[in-house]
Amino acid sequence: MFTVRKIFLALVITAFIIGCSSSSSDDGPSGKTDTFNRGALLTNVADNIIIPAFQDLSTKLSALKSDKETFVTTPDQTNLDALRVSWLAAYKTWQYVEMFNIGKAEEILYYFQMNVYPVSTTDVEANIASGSYDLSHINNNDAVGFPAVDYLLYGIGADDTVILGKYADVKYKNYLSDVIDQMLSLTEIVLNDWTSSYRSTFINETGNTSTSALNKFINDYVFYYEKGLRANKIGIPAGNFSANPLPEKVEGVYSKTFSKELALEALNAVQNLFKGKAYSSSATGQSFSSYLIDLERMELVTLINSRFDGARQKLQVLSTDFNSQINTDNTKMTEAYDALQLAVVSLKVDMLQAFNINVDYVDADGD
């Protein structure tokens, strides 16, 4: 009886120790495979989607920079047109990286310095007038990036003659130059981090913890679709969150004709990532889609794709300029919003439930 009790005591103590220590399980690299290889998913995403997209953005921003150099040297109509073309090309590529607010991008607040809109023209003009500014300061988040360039290339004058006239002033040249240079340098910082070190961190953090790259990446993806795409591009300007529509809040409000093109690019980026389609080819690899199929949720994959497709159709019937669409027939905008919202339900409720990932925001005991 005495030994039984000792064994018993040992069992109790061991059990307690195991129980107490289990809560501290951290992101461990899981080299072995179970039914689904999450490392392969992250590797596909990093190597075939994220890094190529950043490389392309870097190339496009370099082109933008060189066109800008030409323009500030000779601010004429030809050079302005060329500059606008390279700005749009870079802006379209940007739609493929905005959702990757992870790693260095998150750390240096990259997104907030690239695409916060509407741009504050007051801040931009104040910066230009003073000639001294810290573009990375939080107060300047709405005075930099693509929206600021949109304003500088299309909005600072009533027509191109007036706009070109403004660039006789060196202060305008400097500001345009500084904003574009900063966009390129930030992008290179993020890209270099991916290619030098972050890639290996990213693909190895496959654990199911609130801080693992896999979970953050999935959370960021869903968050981007809901906020960056659905709300910012469509919902907010269409007045879904306010008493009246706010057409001045569309993306690219000064260039007018690109808001639809940008939104469609963003939707493609989201769907391509879901499918695991490579950025620069039509090859596909491990993805959210294949993960769901592995979890025997084919019907959910079909539903999500059909909801993305449905949203795309609703976007395609809109005017190229969302601002004018809102002013003429806002119903079509809210219909597009409703279609986008259906996919939010599928991603945020069904997909996240299927993955059962550890959410990063709820910190309390469960039942």
Add this chain to the structure above:
Amino acid sequence: MNFNIKTYLSKNTNAAPLAVFRIAFGAMMCFSIIRFWYHGWIETLYIQPKFHFSYYGFEWIKPLGGYTYLLFIICGVSALMVAIGFKYRLAIITFFLSFTYIELMDKTTYLNHYYFISLLSFLMIFLPANAHFSVDNILRKKTYENVPKWTVDSVKLLLGIVYFYAGLAKINSDWLFKAMPLKIWLPSKYDLPLIGNTLMHQDWFHFAMSWSGMLYDLAIPFLLLYRKTRIFAFALVLIFHVFTRILFPIGMFPFIMIVSTLIFFDAHLHIKIIGFLKYILKNRALNFTLAIRSNYNYQLRKPVIGLLSLFFIIQLIFPFRYVLYPNELFWAEEGFRFSWRVMLIEKMGISTFKIANAETNDFFYVDNKDFLTPFQEKQMSFQPDFILEYAHYLGDHFTSQGHKNVQVFVESYVALNGRLSQPFIDKDVDLYREKESFKPKHWILPFKDEIKGL
């Protein structure tokens, strides 16, 4: 066997098990309160939110701002007083009231085991847990060797109900024949050492866990009661709770259950524990001369027995109140709480609120993040009573902001146990006009599937 209720009620048993239970309970509660504070949860759960979800009928119970900390101090100190048996009656009443107040402040944090603690501390108000090995003994200069047997048994009964009802709740088609929600939860533990990528995704393992979990809950009270199976049962208790602790973020609950289970053991074990504690205290405590009395006697024996009988009858009936509601229980959650339905459903939802003007039909959507914490939003999104309460809060808020003819609608989708999400609430019903009550909620859309079972 001739069971005579009068003879049973007059039986006495050794006071040690109850004393050990009191010490363990008080100590764990005190530790739980400290742990809660340490994690910063007082701040994030009770101070930061702008709005708190109340239980129907308890809307007057709200967090107390900065004084909430004081409330936790009171609760923690009273738990400690319970542990050492100092002014026990006052301490356990204070603990029951302060702990229950804390739990009623916001139903976002509802957990079955918090409800269990409230019930247990209520029961303990009426038990002579300070009759033996307590500071009160020293103050009153007397100690008791025995207490009425039914007092110890009442704790066993409450524990038994928790287990057995949790087992009954698992007898349903989702749990037994689809292995849901374990089929969702277990594979996501792929990063556990050893078992992570060998067992967790196996189909047979999900079913084995579901079935053994159900059998465990149903059988464990009886295995613990029967002397010959007791050690075996306690080993099962250990394995089960430690395993759930590894798999799920369930905090203190497994430890509370493991330690509580000790009450099923013979007095010998508890006498040894007390002997051990006395040995530790030997050098520090003064020697007291205590008058040793044999049996503890209740002054208000009949009213107490009457009250506790009523308490247990309610406990036995209350979890079955769901049969009064026509909707699927797991879907509508009418009569779901306070019924030992633990780990039964994996539910996620999204609920988007629309504020409309009844005259002009203008509307806009609410960003829930403006009003709720992420945790509150998550809990609100799939529970109808939360949705209704929040709708009223929004209606009042926007009315006070000067909006006219405010109507509140919700577009809500919920996914239950791995089924595709489906519309949850009738989006054409103005929830601002609907009142909370115990009646079935007609604006919950019917569940488009069937879950058979108890």
